[in-house]
Amino acid sequence: MQVAIEQIKTLLGISDNEQDGLLETIESLVTSQLSVLxxxxxxxxxxxxxxxxxxIIRYNRRKNEGMTSYSQDGESxxxxxxxxxxxxxxxxxxxEKARAGNVWGY
Incomplete structure (x- = not known):
C-alpha cells in the first residue's frame, strides 16, 4: 500500500527511501493483524x-520491542x-456495523 507508506514517511519526517523496506514490512504486519481483528x-x-x-507506533518503538518501562535523566x-x-x-x-450490514463512516 504505497499511499500508506508515503503517509507514514511524511508523518515521521522521512524524505528518502532508505527505510522503505522496513516501513513496508511494518505496514504489512499491521495490515495482517488488523485483518484478523x-x-x-x-x-x-x-x-x-x-x-x-x-x-508509526511500531516504527517508533523498534529495537525496544516489549519495553514496559525505561527511565534515564528525567526521560521515561x-x-x-x-x-x-x-x-x-x-x-x-x-x-458491529459490518455485521448489521450498515454502511459505516466516521
Whole structure:
C-alpha cells in the first residue's frame, strides 16, 4: 500500500527511501493483524488510518520491542501491551456495523 507508506514517511519526517523496506514490512504486519481483528481479508478504506497510525507506533518503538518501562535523566518510556488499544472502540464499532450490514463512516 504505497499511499500508506508515503503517509507514514511524511508523518515521521522521512524524505528518502532508505527505510522503505522496513516501513513496508511494518505496514504489512499491521495490515495482517488488523485483518484478523476485523475478521475480513481486506481492510476497508475507512480503517486505513489505523494502519498508518499503528505503523508509526511500531516504527517508533523498534529495537525496544516489549519495553514496559525505561527511565534515564528525567526521560521515561513505557509501552502498552497492544498497539491497537487506542483503536479497539473504533474497530468494535466497525465490526458491529459490518455485521448489521450498515454502511459505516466516521
Amino acid at each position: 476485523i475478521d475480513r481479508p481486506e481492510i476497508p478504506p475507512e480503517l486505513d488510518f489505523v494502519i498508518t497510525e499503528v505503523s 518510556i513505557s509501552y502498552g501491551d497492544n498497539d491497537f488499544k487506542a483503536y479497539l472502540d473504533i474497530i468494535s464499532k466497525y465490526k
